[in-house]
Amino acid sequence: MARRSHDYATPVRRILVALLVLVLLGVFLFWRIDSLRAERMRAAIVDRLVPSLEWVMAPVTAASRMAAGFQSYQRLYQQNQELRRELQKMSAWKEAAVQLEQENAKLLAQNNVRLDPALTSVSGVVTADSGTAFRQSVLVNRGARDGILDGWATMDGLGLVGRITGVGQTTSRVMLLTDPSSRLPVTIQPSGQRALLTGDNTALPYLDFMESPEDVRPGDRVVSSGDGGLFPPGLLVGQAVQASDRRMRVRLAADYGRLEFLRVLRSRPAEPLADEGALIPPPPPGFIGPPLPPRPLPSPLIGAEAGTGLQSAGLSPAPDADREPQSED
Known part of the structure; x- marks a missing residue:
């Protein structure tokens, strides 16, 4: 019958855990003591241990710097892409503006437009x-x-x-x-x-x-x-x-x-036109409305028939106003 081996690891582990708990409890109580001497001891311990732990924080610091650098690089990349898109848009707007400027200059030259120098x-x-x-x-x-x-x-x-x-x-x-x-x-x-x-x-x-x-x-x-x-x-x-x-x-x-x-x-006010009659002539004075129909002239035949009718009626025609009166001898 084989002999049963003794397990020494479990009791040792329990003793170490108990010692660690006691040490941590002592440190906690020591850190909570409100005394001038304890405060000086705590300051001395911090001054002695904290500088020597920089090597522990070095990987964390390097990793944080790398993460910040990657984020900064990502932001720069996005800004670069946005600037490229805006530059393309601005190039298109520039080309359109140049074409419009040339077209405007041609139209002004063709129409002989004179811009207002007073403005x-x-x-x-x-x-x-x-x-x-x-x-x-x-x-x-x-x-x-x-x-x-x-x-x-x-x-x-x-x-x-x-x-x-x-x-x-x-x-x-x-x-x-x-x-x-x-x-x-x-x-x-x-x-x-x-x-x-x-x-x-x-x-x-x-x-x-x-x-x-x-x-x-x-x-x-x-x-x-x-x-x-x-x-x-x-x-x-x-x-x-x-x-x-x-x-x-x-x-x-x-x-x-x-x-x-x-x-x-x-800005200057518009120049008044003094001689408006030369631009819009006034209407001729006289009758306002449609023209009258022309007056018909009397026919000589009609005048002779009228004289014959007057003589037959015993009336004499009126003397002509243009005829000179005969002088009596």
Whole structure:
């Protein structure tokens, strides 16, 4: 009968686990002691052990750096792809813009179009926003010394912003299109409808007095009409949109949230025509209406028959007024 071997591993494992539990419990209690001496000992242990454990954290640090580098590389790759797509789109837009520019130059040359040299601009910086709950306006650092006049239009580089409503020596006040007292005659393209853009202290001024509202669609282009001679025609205002109140409004092309620089257009009024009679001659004076029918001339035969009839009736014809009277001897 074979002898049964003794198992020494199980008791040793139990003793080691018990010692480990006691050590951890002692460390926990030591770390929880609120004493100045214990605090100094804890600081000394940390200073001694923590620097020597950097080799343990080295793989973790390297792995985290590799993960961060891979994520950064992935973001760079995505941005590169997006930039490539945008570059392709911009190349297409550039080609289309060059073709349109060439076509525009050819059309201008064929039609002998002369652009208005008086429509120049002066740029200024928006110095302050003086808008209130009842007034929408800004101040620009251009004034009378720069030749600014009341009523001139202002743009932010893309769309119409407003008009000059007050001029000082060095500053001018610009009333925005969103101001409740702002009224601007506009043209809605491509239908050609005329309307009045009215501000109501909101970011979307509404269109009023439209000739045919059913011909206006959301997304139509809205430009200044030039009626009244205040603004030059053709200045971009924005796009037509339909608001929740079922009214046609305009999403302004100008970025009102970032008004930093403004262009003041030096517009001049149209030259009056002094001699209008040379263009449209007045009608000749006289009878107004259809011409009268021609009057028939009396026939000599009819005159002789009439004289014979008078003589037979015992009447004498009237003496001729052109006949000279006979003198009596």
